[in-house]
Amino acid sequence: MDWDLDVAAPAKPAVSSDGSLSGVARQTFLGTNEVSGADFGQFRDVLNSHFYPASVEPLDGQSSLLSPALSALHLRHMTIAYVRFGAAARVDPGDLTGYHVNVPLRGIVLSACGDQRVSASPRQAAVFSPGAHTMLARWEPDATQLCIKLNRAAVEKELAGLLGHSITRPIAFDLGFNLDHGAGQRWTSLLTTLVQHAHAARDPGHGGSVVELLERSLLADLVTTQRHSYSEELHGDVVSISNREVAQVVELVERAPESPYTVVDLARVAGISARSLQAAFHRHMGVSPMAYLRQVRLERAHEDLKLGRGRVSEVAYHWGFTNLGRFATLYQERFGELPSTTIARI
Structure with missing residues (x-):
């Protein structure tokens, strides 16, 4: 597919030490950390306010957090949050009833959706689907992720547009999403650009039309790139x-x-x-x-x-x-x- 958007960099770029997703994410999110201390309960409550009513438990006998970070951007079609516990944790939201992508910037997060299991890392994201139990069985103490909650209707609308007809059942994605080369690298680059534009859009006078275009393109590229239950039809004759x-x-x-x-x-x-x-x-x-x-x-x-x-x-x-x-x-x-x-x- 041709996803040429002419938006490879923002009109008002975020300044970071490098152009990587990790560097751009730090520059975008760390200036607005929403958790002020090491209290595990406060972190859980703020996390759940942005995402799902999840059970969040400390592991390894730790009840306090070391340098936690949590900051979220609420866009039209998705919520993107920078999340670092600073301690080992288990997160159990159950059935998300929607679509969600976790992109580790550092460390390992043992992730499950239904009977699928992956060790999410900077080389492999995790894509969660509705209708199955989601579990982050172990979020390592040093792990940092971009957690991306996707609007279900928007995801399904993009796929329907690509197929040329409405879809009759939820999209069941493969859980592991390889970011190490090819299409995965392209998707990561598009996500980086979206984060840059979303950061710039916080400034008065910066229009949101480019941000929404990037959101929709990220969704379309996800359903085009990542294997799922409609892939054979999507890529068929x-x-x-x-x-x-x-x-x-x-x-x-x-x-x-x-x-x-x-x-x-x-x-x-x-x-x-x-x-x-x-x-x-x-x-x-x-x-x-x-x-x-x-x-x-x-x-x-x-x-x-x-x-x-x-x-x-x-x-x-x-x-x-x-x-x-x-x-x-x-x-x-x-x-x-x-x-x-x-x-x-x-």
Whole structure:
């Protein structure tokens, strides 16, 4: 799938010692630690207020915490929290009734969902599904995780858009999610970018449309990347469609290319699955839907810059490019010069 969003870095980037997920998460969350001391009961209560009514118990005879940290961001489609107990613990929320991803930044967390078991680590996240008992049997004292509670309706809506029809049963994900290479690394990079944008969105005047687009893209990439009960259908043969559906999408893109579309949005316009739209665009247009959208946006930005309709940053943001460095690169590849060169000739 083509998930090119032109949002590889935030307009107001969080400053961290490195660009890794761990570094960005520390910069984003540690300035607002919600737990003030070593009291285990207080930590449990704050954790449960953000997530689920879970049983949380200390292990190894420890009843106090060493340098605990807990801070949460509540977004439209998910809650993301930075969580470190600083002591061994067991967390038992039972059936979550929704979808949840834990991404360890450090240490090991023994995790279970139904009859599946994994040792979650920085190389392997855990993806939990509804309808099965979830248990974190042992959260090691040094373990730190990004705990991500996903809006169930939003996850299922993204999958339905990719399939081209509503789903009739909950999604049953494989528990272990390999983050070490390929698709898992891409998903981690997208999560890092979302955390950066969400941090910047705390500032007045920073729009939330990019954050929501990133949220939806993270959900879509999860259901595309991680194996689950609909994977065979999702990655199976696509239905051949006519040029009429492609023309509907082309008309929409030409009319309002600045809108924050995802490929699922465009597929809904045509009334087909996202995979069918991808195949049809490659067959009839020679590019993916998102690549075509980017081409149109570049043409509109080029025209505005030639006519002096704003500064480079203003024009780029207006046409949906929030990453100015990437915009400049794409612009130069397409028109043979930097945006600043075009506007300097006015």
